[in-house]
Amino acid sequence: MAGPQQGYRTPLSRARGLGASHHGVGHFIGQRASAVALLFLLLWGVWSALKLAPLGYEGAVAWLHAPLHMAPLALLIAVGFYHARLGVQVVIEDYVHQPLLKTGGLLLNTFVCYGAAALGVLSVLKVAFSVTGVA
Amino acid sequence: MAEVKAETGAPVLRPRPLSPHLQVWRWHITMATSILHRVTGCGLYVGGLILVGWAVALASGPDAYATYVGLLGSLLGKLVLFGLTLCVFYHMANGVRHLVWDMGKGFLPKTADFSAVVVMAFAVVATIVVWAIALLTGSA
Numbered sequence: 001m002a003g004p005q006q007g008y009r010t011p012l013s014r015a016r017g018l019g020a021s022h023h024g025v026g027h028f029i030g031q032r033a034s035a036v037a038l039l040f041l042l043l044w045g046v047w048s049a050l051k052l053a054p055l056g057y058e059g060a061v062a063w064l065h066a067p068l069h070m071a072p073l074a075l076l077i078a079v080g081f082y083h084a085r086l087g088v089q090v091v092i093e094d095y096v097h098q099p100l101l102k103t104g105g106l107l108l109n110t111f112v113c114y115g116a117a118a119l120g121v122l123s124v125l126k127v128a129f130s131v132t133g134v135a
Numbered sequence: 136m137a138e139v140k141a142e143t144g145a146p147v148l149r150p151r152p153l154s155p156h157l158q159v160w161r162w163h164i165t166m167a168t169s170i171l172h173r174v175t176g177c178g179l180y181v182g183g184l185i186l187v188g189w190a191v192a193l194a195s196g197p198d199a200y201a202t203y204v205g206l207l208g209s210l211l212g213k214l215v216l217f218g219l220t221l222c223v224f225y226h227m228a229n230g231v232r233h234l235v236w237d238m239g240k241g242f243l244p245k246t247a248d249f250s251a252v253v254v255m256a257f258a259v260v261a262t263i264v265v266w267a268i269a270l271l272t273g274s275a
Contacts, residue, residue, distance in 0.1 A: 032237060035230050042223055046265060053274035057197040064193070077190070080183050087176050112184075120187035123194035 027086055034083040041076040048073070061127055070128035077120035085113035165244075168251040172229045175222040182219040213275065220265055225258035 048069070052060055064070055092105040160166065185207075192203035206212050232250050235241045241250055269275035 032234065035234065039227060039231065042227055046220070046223060050265065050269055050272065050274050053269065054272070057193070057200045060193055060200070073190075077183070077187060080179075080186075084176075084180050084183055088180060091173060091177065116184055116187045120183075120190045123187070123190035126194045127190075 027089075031083065031086045034079050034086070037075070037079050038083055041072060041079060044072050045076050061130070064124065064127045070124055074121045074124045077124065078117050081113040081117040081120075085109060088113075163248075164251045165247050168229055168232075168254060171225060172233075175226040175229075178219065178222040179226055182222060185215070185219070217262070217266060220262045221258055224261040224265075225254065228254040228257045228261075 052063060055063060064073070088109050089106060092102060092109060096102045096105050189203060189207075192199045207216060232241070232254055235250075241247060266275060
């Protein structure tokens with residue numbers, strides 16, 4: 001903002017390079033693409049939850065051994081947290097304006113989402129690739 | 136730029152005009168659906184963590200799994216899961232509404248009001264159907 005021409009710069013010129021600066025479209029498209037994927041994954045997830053609820057531990061482990069179960073569940077967790085991170089990022093940007101709090105919030109959001117996704121997917125894979133009964 | 140602060144020489148700025156905020160808006164249904172989309176989205180954030188907790192419990196062995204499923208099956212757990220089912224179906228249906236808007240359709244006030252009612256009704260009906268199935272099949 002320093003320099004002799006400061007007073008002559010247009011508001012647009014001062015805003016350029018701040019904010020979303022050229023990756024807003026990626027955010028927009030990523031949010032929508034994951035939304036379409038989650039439409040199917042969540043319907044499958046609700047259906048699977050109904051099937052899983054009465055199964056118990058042994059039944060749930062056996063259920064997760066099927067590739068057609070482990071893949072969508074891993075995808076549901078991964079795509080879900082990708083979508084959640086983008087969504088909550090916008091919520092933070094809308095309501096938190098104090099720079100330190102905002103940056104901290106965005107960072108925490110990223111850590112929680114990537115951390116939870118890693119924990120969830122790795123747990124699914126551990127059970128899915130375990131020898132039945134030893135998990 | 137007529138007024139200038141004596142000490143600093145900086146111009147005295149008037150507070151910028153604000154757009155009308157929540158307090159001065161008449162409540163309408165499209166506003167409620169928009170706010171609910173955010174609220175349910177944040178609810179599903181927690182729901183995702185509960186799902187990950189389930190996966191971690193399953194990977195941790197039979198005892199951890201029994202404890203976790205016991206928590207989910209308690210009255211409080213079922214209440215939370217019922218709320219999450221509502222969140223899933225509301226956010227899903229309203230998300231489809233947003234995708235239709237992204238294609239440039241459905242913006243007429245009457246159409247938007249109608250789709251808002253459809254989304255809310257769908258969320259309630261779908262949630263009741265899912266829990267009815269759960270109760271009838273012994274899942275809940």
